Amino acid sequence: MPLTLIQPGRSVRIVSVNAGSGLQGRLSALGLVPGAEVTVLQNCLRGPFILGLGCGGRIALGRGVANRIEVE
Amino acid sequence: MKSRLTVALAGNPNSGKTTIFNGLTGARQHVGNYPGVTVERKEGTLRYGDTEMTVVDLPGTYSLTAYSVEELVARNFIIEEKPDVVVDIIDASNLERNLYLAVQLMELGTPLVLCFNMSDMAAAKGLSFDQEKLSRFFGAPIVNTIGHKGEGLKELLARVEEVARRGVQGPVSEIGYGREIEAELKTLVRLLEEENQIPEGYSPRWLALKLLENDREVGALVSSPAIRAQVEKSAKRLRGILGEDPETAIAAGRYGFISGACQEAAVSSVESRHSYSDKIDSVVTNRVLGIPLFLALMFLVFHLTFTVGDPLMGLIETGFGWLGDVVGGLWPEGSGSLLRSLLVDGIIGGVGGVVVFLPNILLLFLAISILEDSGYMARAAFIMDRLMHRIGLHGKSFIPMLIGFGCTVPAIMATRTLENRRDRLTTMMVAPLMSCGARLPIYSLIIPAFFPGNWHAPLLWIIYVTGIVLAILAAKLLRSTVLKGESAPFVMELPPYRMPTLKGVLIHMWERAGIYLKKAGTVILGVSVLLWALTTFPRPSEADTARFDAAREEILAGGHAEEEELLEQVDFREAEAALRHSWAGRIGVMMEPVIRPMGFDWRIGTALIGAFAAKEVFVAQLGIVYSVGEADEDSDSLRDKLRENYSPLAALSIMLFNLVSAPCMATIAVTRRESNSWGWALLQLGGLTVLAWVVSTVVFQGGVLLNLGI
Numbered sequence: 001m002p003l004t005l006i007q008p009g010r011s012v013r014i015v016s017v018n019a020g021s022g023l024q025g026r027l028s029a030l031g032l033v034p035g036a037e038v039t040v041l042q043n044c045l046r047g048p049f050i051l052g053l054g055c056g057g058r059i060a061l062g063r064g065v066a067n068r069i070e071v072e
Numbered sequence: 073m074k075s076r077l078t079v080a081l082a083g084n085p086n087s088g089k090t091t092i093f094n095g096l097t098g099a100r101q102h103v104g105n106y107p108g109v110t111v112e113r114k115e116g117t118l119r120y121g122d123t124e125m126t127v128v129d130l131p132g133t134y135s136l137t138a139y140s141v142e143e144l145v146a147r148n149f150i151i152e153e154k155p156d157v158v159v160d161i162i163d164a165s166n167l168e169r170n171l172y173l174a175v176q177l178m179e180l181g182t183p184l185v186l187c188f189n190m191s192d193m194a195a196a197k198g199l200s201f202d203q204e205k206l207s208r209f210f211g212a213p214i215v216n217t218i219g220h221k222g223e224g225l226k227e228l229l230a231r232v233e234e235v236a237r238r239g240v241q242g243p244v245s246e247i248g249y250g251r252e253i254e255a256e257l258k259t260l261v262r263l264l265e266e267e268n269q270i271p272e273g274y275s276p277r278w279l280a281l282k283l284l285e286n287d288r289e290v291g292a293l294v295s296s297p298a299i300r301a302q303v304e305k306s307a308k309r310l311r312g313i314l315g316e317d318p319e320t321a322i323a324a325g326r327y328g329f330i331s332g333a334c335q336e337a338a339v340s341s342v343e344s345r346h347s348y349s350d351k352i353d354s355v356v357t358n359r360v361l362g363i364p365l366f367l368a369l370m371f372l373v374f375h376l377t378f379t380v381g382d383p384l385m386g387l388i389e390t391g392f393g394w395l396g397d398v399v400g401g402l403w404p405e406g407s408g409s410l411l412r413s414l415l416v417d418g419i420i421g422g423v424g425g426v427v428v429f430l431p432n433i434l435l436l437f438l439a440i441s442i443l444e445d446s447g448y449m450a451r452a453a454f455i456m457d458r459l460m461h462r463i464g465l466h467g468k469s470f471i472p473m474l475i476g477f478g479c480t481v482p483a484i485m486a487t488r489t490l491e492n493r494r495d496r497l498t499t500m501m502v503a504p505l506m507s508c509g510a511r512l513p514i515y516s517l518i519i520p521a522f523f524p525g526n527w528h529a530p531l532l533w534i535i536y537v538t539g540i541v542l543a544i545l546a547a548k549l550l551r552s553t554v555l556k557g558e559s560a561p562f563v564m565e566l567p568p569y570r571m572p573t574l575k576g577v578l579i580h581m582w583e584r585a586g587i588y589l590k591k592a593g594t595v596i597l598g599v600s601v602l603l604w605a606l607t608t609f610p611r612p613s614e615a616d617t618a619r620f621d622a623a624r625e626e627i628l629a630g631g632h633a634e635e636e637e638l639l640e641q642v643d644f645r646e647a648e649a650a651l652r653h654s655w656a657g658r659i660g661v662m663m664e665p666v667i668r669p670m671g672f673d674w675r676i677g678t679a680l681i682g683a684f685a686a687k688e689v690f691v692a693q694l695g696i697v698y699s700v701g702e703a704d705e706d707s708d709s710l711r712d713k714l715r716e717n718y719s720p721l722a723a724l725s726i727m728l729f730n731l732v733s734a735p736c737m738a739t740i741a742v743t744r745r746e747s748n749s750w751g752w753a754l755l756q757l758g759g760l761t762v763l764a765w766v767v768s769t770v771v772f773q774g775g776v777l778l779n780l781g782i
Contacts, residue, residue, distance in 0.1 A: 016316060023561055025285075028323030029135035030565065031169045034316060035324055041350065044359045050454075050566065057169045058349065060454045062461075062562030 003040070003049070003061075003069040011039045012071040019068050030059055032069065077125045077236050080150060082177065083161030084170050085132030086447075086567035088189040091219035091576050092161055093129040096229075113145075120229045128155065136176040137287055137319075140491040144289070150182060154273065156236045158182045159228065164194035164216070165568070167201070171330045174210060179247065181275055183235045184212040187228055191216040193570075205337040209245055220573040246277075249325040252313050256284060256306035260299070267296045284310075285319040349568040353451065362455045369448075370474055373439040377432055377478060384431035392424030410608070418604030423597055432509070433482050434585050436475060440486065441580035445572030449489070450564055457562050463544045464551035466490055466560060469499040473543070476506030480739045484746055492560035498550045500743055501756050504735035505543035507536050510687040514730050517691050521711035522720040531724075539731050542763065603685045606656040612649060620646040648698075656681050670729060670768040671722035680729075686736050721775040725768040733764030 006012055014036045017027055031053050032038070041058070042050040049061040083089040094101075097116025114129040130149055131142035150158055160177055162170040167188075177184050186207070188194070207214045213231045217224030248254065260280035270276055271293055282290035283303045294300070310318045355361055396416045403412045443449050449471065457467030468489050476483035483503045490496040515535060519528050620642055627638045651657045652674075660678035667677050675698070682693035698713040714723070734757055735743075744753035 017320060019561075023563070024317065024319060025135065025137040025323075026563055028320060029137070029172055030563065031172070031327065033320060033324040033327050036327065041353070042357065050353065050357065052350075053169065057166050058353070058566040058568070060450070060562065060564045060566050062457065065561045065563055 001071065003038075003051075003066045003071050004043070004063060006040045006043065006071060008040050008043045011037060013037055015070040015072050017069050019065065023065070027065075027069075031057060032059070038071070075123055077123055077157065077232070078128065078153070078155040079125050079232055080128045080130055080155035080158045081161055082130050082146060082150065082158055082173065083132060083187075083189075084134055084163065084173060084565075086565060087132070087161045087163040087170060088219040089132060089161040090129060090579075091573065092159075092187065092189060092217065092225070092228075093127060094575060094579050095219060095222045095225050097127055118229075120233060123233060125229075125232070133173065135173060136180065137282075137285060141493065142491070147289075150177070150180070151273075154182075156183065157185060157232045159185045159187050159232060161187045161189050164188040164191045167194070168327070168330050168334055171210075171334075172326060174212075175247065175326045175330060178210050178212070178245075179281065180278055183239060184210070185228065185231050185235055186210060186212050186214045187217055187224075188214055189217050189219050191224075192218045192221075193568075200338075201334070202337040206333060209333040209337070211245065220576070245329075247325060247329045249322060252310060253284070253318065253321060253325070256310060256318075257281060260284070260302060260306065263299055263302055264294070267299060269294050269296050269299055281322065285322055286317075349447075349566075352569055353566070356448070356451050357454055362451075366452055366455050369443070369452075373436070373443075374478065376439060377435045381432040381435050385428050388428050388431065389424070392420055392427070396420045396424075413608060414601070414604060417608075418601050419597065421600070421604075423600060430585065432478060434581060436478055436482055437581040437585055438577065440471070440475070441577040442572050445570075445576055445580070447567045447569045450566050453564065454562075454566070461562075463547050465498060465547055466492065466495040467562060467564075469495060472499050472503055473506055476503045476508060478509055480504045480506070480508050480735060481742050484739065484742045487746065490560075494551075494555045494557050495560055497747060497752060498547050498555050500747060500752070501550055501759070502543040502546045504739055504756065504760060505539045505546065505732065507539045507731055508687065510736070511730055513688045513691050514683075515727055517694075517710065518714070518723050518727055521714050522718075522723040535727055535731055538728065538767075542732060542767070546759075546763070600685065603656075603682070606659070606681065607651060607654050609655060610653065612646070612653050616646075616649055616653070620649075651678065666765075669773060670765065671718070671725045671772040672729075673717070675717075676726060680733070683730060684734050684737055686738070687730065690730060721772060724775075725772040728771060729764045729768040731764075732760055732767055734761045 003012070014032060014034050016034055017024060017032060019027060027033075032051075036053065039052040040049065041052050049063065049066045051059045051061060053059065081089050081093055093114065093116065097118055100118065101114060101116040112131075116127045116129070118125050118127065128149065130146040133143040133146040135143070136147045136150075137143075149155070158177055160174045162174065164170075174184070174186055188203070194200075203214045203216075213235065215224055215228045215231050217228060249257070257277065257280045260283060261276045264270055264276050264279055270279060274293075279290060279294070283294065283299070284306060286307070291300075291303075307318050310321065314321050356365060399420065400412055400416045403409050440449075443452070452471065453467035455467075456470040460467050460469050469487075471489070472483045472486040474483075475486050480503055483506065484500050487496045487499045487503070490499060515532055519531050523531055623642050624639060627635060627642065652661075656678050657674070659681060660674040660676075663677035663680075664672075664674050667673075667680075672680075675694070679690045679693035682689035694714075695710055698710055718726070740753050740757055743756050744750055747753065
């Protein structure tokens, strides 16, 4: 399911990222690659996201971007 | 061994790279531009033993696959200019993500030193690694530093020298990407070698990898159609087998290598990191509290800037006044010397008028540097993104717009934080519509002259809001025409909060203020002289001078009681006549047909020329044309004159025109510099002036039609 549906506080694993090649590269560089564990720290119904990465980083994502990330 | 070394500092944004750079080079820094882009190139020199090192502070980058202009610059520098050593500054408290760049540098085969910065924070979080093991994985020495305390810098230099001396000690570890990708890599490497398509200094494996990663820059290096076809074929095959793009698979492979290395080298790892940062974030980025907190902080910044800045501005003003008096005093009283007028009115007056804003600019930049270095700015962009997105701008555009209410020049400089050029240009173009501090004297002169007391505050509010609404409309227009295209998707790292260091904040502040002084200063000096010449030449005819002299003598001979006053009136009349005779006056007269529809006459036209130098000059220039002598925004005699000559409708039109029109020359100069093109600077000048004309004309003519003019 898309990352946007995940409740705050839950940890999930990224299955796939379906973005254009430029954005995909940036997301990969930030550690958002298939297989990575992420924790959703903030997810309001609208507006951007805050993600926690397994390795300690914190990343803010726009909703549009979050929608392209499939997790399980 | 070379006695001169080039050392490049690479690293993720927020890794403390700049702190290390400042610690290494201190004041021996030089800021330039990379050719063709507006990214700053910071260099410094230092001596280590007999070795002279040139240290280049590359822009922060997450990866060698360039995403923003800054990343492209950093990457091209490493690949093309081949520094002797690359130091990768790594935030040790966020190791895995930061090692992603290190892995890519390792693959590139650059002589590498890994600098584990903020090692104290990492230790405090209970992270420790067997660094010897890690060092072996990466084939590079690891140095621990604490940037803000300057710890570990000596050792860093020693390692840099060592690496430069021995070069890369291959073979370093090679990342295995799995059977499928490796097979395609092998095919590509063979083809590259067969076709002789390996540019000098590139390793075949690295080229093949980048081609598979669909890297545009590297793709352009390879012209052979056979290779291109093979790349496409390989990518398609991999997509079929792996179910994902090769670039994603390759990135995942790198992360696999990193987590493997970290797991083997990890001594202990405690999951308490980021806890205090998360706690602050749960308040600061809260859906309900976030925006009010942000607004309160911004209010504080402005309050600080203007309350602390005002007395300092007064001091500088007094200083320039004193300087003008001293220089003017070198000539006898009443001397009509041209040189004196040029020095006092042109140069000292003109440059002084701009330098006066320096305290405000310094303070504003101080506040911004603190907010940036502490990590809050990233949150502010996060909070504002939703609102800004609606008008086609990026969350980060908000900060420059806000600064614009103080002064447009630092506002345009603040657009540098925007990665996407379209976002950045749009923000630059509309920033002058935020009514700056220098326009306030115009409103405070005109509003009380024409409107009843209970209208004052609402009118001022309407003017400011008009500016904001026009900015929103202009941004939308630009985004759907010349700057069409997707706004950069919002992806941003939120660095952990940290205490800004005094040295870092001061250096940041000074970098920006220095640019303002140096660059804008030279342009402003030139234009000041030009404007002075416009209002001075051609000089009044001898007949005119003789006429006014005769009038003076008549008064003196008459022995009037109000002799002083009468003499003064003659002086003012002479000044008006001289101004009308000057080029500025003539341009004003020539402008009349164009500015008539807005309800202006030649006098306003002349004052508008002054406003182009600096908006607040408008008031002083009106004072000259209406012969009331020294005028300021509280001048009642000037208000009387204005009331006699214009209707309230025309007054509103004048204010609107000043709000929207021709940003001052300092703005144009800085837009030219920051956009690196005269085209955008002139578009800003022309576009805003046309917009101002349309707005003022519609308001004035509409008002006349509705019979509001009276």
